[in-house]
Amino acid sequence: MRLLGQLALLGLLLAAPIFSYADSRISAYTLMSPSNQAMQNDMNLNPAMFWIMDGEALWADRNNPSNKACVDCHRDAKQSMKGVSATFPKRVQGKLLNLEGQINQCRTTRQQLPTLAYESKPLLALSTLIAYQSRGLAIAASRDSALEPDLQKGKLLYFQRMGQLNLSCAQCHDERAGLKLAGSVIPQAHPTGYPIYRLEWQNVGSLQRRLRNCMSGVRAEQYAYGSLELSQIELYLMQRANGMRIESPAVRP
Amino acid sequence: MSRSSRAVVTLPKTAKQGEVFEIRAIVQHEMESGFRHTEQGVRVARDIIREFVCTYNGKEVFRSELHPGIGSNPLFIFYAKAEQSGSLEFKWTGDDNYLTIVKQTITVL
Amino acid sequence: MNQRRFFITSLTTLSLSPWQSASATPSEAMQAMQRIVGNRPVNTGRIYFDLPPLVENGNLVAIKIAVQSPMTQNDYVKAIHVIAEANPLPNVVSCYFTPLSGKAEVSTRIRLADSQKVWALAQMSDDSFWRTSVDTVVTLSACTEMI
Numbered sequence: 001m002r003l004l005g006q007l008a009l010l011g012l013l014l015a016a017p018i019f020s021y022a023d024s025r026i027s028a029y030t031l032m033s034p035s036n037q038a039m040q041n042d043m044n045l046n047p048a049m050f051w052i053m054d055g056e057a058l059w060a061d062r063n064n065p066s067n068k069a070c071v072d073c074h075r076d077a078k079q080s081m082k083g084v085s086a087t088f089p090k091r092v093q094g095k096l097l098n099l100e101g102q103i104n105q106c107r108t109t110r111q112q113l114p115t116l117a118y119e120s121k122p123l124l125a126l127s128t129l130i131a132y133q134s135r136g137l138a139i140a141a142s143r144d145s146a147l148e149p150d151l152q153k154g155k156l157l158y159f160q161r162m163g164q165l166n167l168s169c170a171q172c173h174d175e176r177a178g179l180k181l182a183g184s185v186i187p188q189a190h191p192t193g194y195p196i197y198r199l200e201w202q203n204v205g206s207l208q209r210r211l212r213n214c215m216s217g218v219r220a221e222q223y224a225y226g227s228l229e230l231s232q233i234e235l236y237l238m239q240r241a242n243g244m245r246i247e248s249p250a251v252r253p
Numbered sequence: 254m255s256r257s258s259r260a261v262v263t264l265p266k267t268a269k270q271g272e273v274f275e276i277r278a279i280v281q282h283e284m285e286s287g288f289r290h291t292e293q294g295v296r297v298a299r300d301i302i303r304e305f306v307c308t309y310n311g312k313e314v315f316r317s318e319l320h321p322g323i324g325s326n327p328l329f330i331f332y333a334k335a336e337q338s339g340s341l342e343f344k345w346t347g348d349d350n351y352l353t354i355v356k357q358t359i360t361v362l
Numbered sequence: 363m364n365q366r367r368f369f370i371t372s373l374t375t376l377s378l379s380p381w382q383s384a385s386a387t388p389s390e391a392m393q394a395m396q397r398i399v400g401n402r403p404v405n406t407g408r409i410y411f412d413l414p415p416l417v418e419n420g421n422l423v424a425i426k427i428a429v430q431s432p433m434t435q436n437d438y439v440k441a442i443h444v445i446a447e448a449n450p451l452p453n454v455v456s457c458y459f460t461p462l463s464g465k466a467e468v469s470t471r472i473r474l475a476d477s478q479k480v481w482a483l484a485q486m487s488d489d490s491f492w493r494t495s496v497d498t499v500v501t502l503s504a505c506t507e508m509i
Binding site: 334 | 433461
């Protein structure tokens with residue numbers, strides 16, 4: 001009997017490593033009510049659908065000095081943009097760019113147009129259209145070794161205390177994920193669904209808008225839109241969420 | 254000169270005689286409630302859709318009166334009974350000369 | 363710093379709580395229902411009113427209301443009204459049906475300013491009234507935006 005017990009224990013110990021390989025990362029999608037989940041899943045109900053339609057109109061817009069629309073180089077976004085947002089941020093011609101940065105780079109260099117401001121309707125429309133084409137695919141964070149310094153800086157910022165509340169991202173989203181803050185469950189903070197339609201904003205918004213929200217939440221002075229710091233934090237978050245399924249455009253409370 | 258915006262209507266292309274079918278209608282509109290304020294404390298004026306009407310071959314099937322308590326990008330899911338082939342018209346009217354009309358046909362077998 | 367100012371002023375900025383004006387009271391909600399019903403009696407029940415008891419964000423709350431009815435020329439649901447007790451305005455939406463509707467059922471998305479009781483009031487073709495209510499708790503997400 002004692003031997004049997006010891007064998008059983010051995011079996012359990014051998015089985016344990018298999019369970020520890022399971023991915024413990026979960027999306028905030030699981031924390032939402034069924035009705036909000038349905039709103040996200042069904043593009044017929046998802047408010048972000050209008051931004052996608054606006055994006056489709058802009059994709060074909062030739063009204064610029066170069067007379068070139070996105071469609072002229074990239075053809076049908078449904079094909080060419082598949083998997084694209086999954087790889088951002090990354091190094092493009094020596095510069096760390098997120099998706100918004102890449103869109104603006106195309107606009108300025110190929111279309112001779114001025115950059116679009118963060119959270120402006122046209123930029124959100126284009127980023128939502130592009131990110132939507134990666135829905136259902138896994139985040140494929142770039143393995144470029146040239147990204148290492150930015151990645152380390154992003155990680156440093158993630159673990160660094162900030163603001164009057166003197167909290168780091170890690171303290172809430174790593175150490176206390178699953179616990180409650182003011183009645184809401186703290187998510188693990190994986191950027192799987194950006195740009196999101198946030199019910200709070202009654203609007204679609206970028207990851208940078210959400211990060212600035214977090215910073216104001218701990219009473220820290222927010223990094224500017226398009227700043228290197230925000231891109232570095234984005235980079236770290238995407239690497240941390242590497243392999244998770246993209247839900248863009250997600251709905252969040 | 255009226256303002257308009259995108260509307261998406263979903264309904265089946267065909268239906269059997271007497272069948273009750275589902276219609277989904279969503280329109281792009283911020284539904285500014287009139288209760289929000291700017292950072293300076295100035296109230297943002299109300300600007301909402303006031304009425305939505307669905308007619309089927311000219312006969313009213315569904316109508317709603319909207320108030321500021323309806324959320325942005327108003328969505329209605331409702332039903333209609335298939336009687337004759339023809340067209341359904343969806344009309345949204347609201348503040349500041351807002352008007353959007355969408356038409357769709359249905360074949361009743 | 364200047365960049366931040368520019369982005370802030372280029373957005374329509376809003377106060378943290380969009381419903382700062384005085385909200386309706388239960389009695390105002392009763393008055394709103396009174397205006398619809400007049401002197402006629404109101405029965406309780408018969409309405410299926412699906413409104414989540416716990417709402418994560420009051421800006422967009424999905425609801426479904428259904429009333430069983432043959433929906434014939436002689437017997438159909440004329441209207442369904444939604445009245446909220448603690449919104450700035452009690453009347454949220456009024457939906458009108460005809461026998462051609464086939465079903466007296468509607469889904470839509472409403473705003474809820476606060477935890478409150480929400481009423482669904484149905485008017486039948488014979489001018490009888492039915493009503494039911496749902497109590498809901500409305501929460502706010504943490505780390506809300508500070509401009």
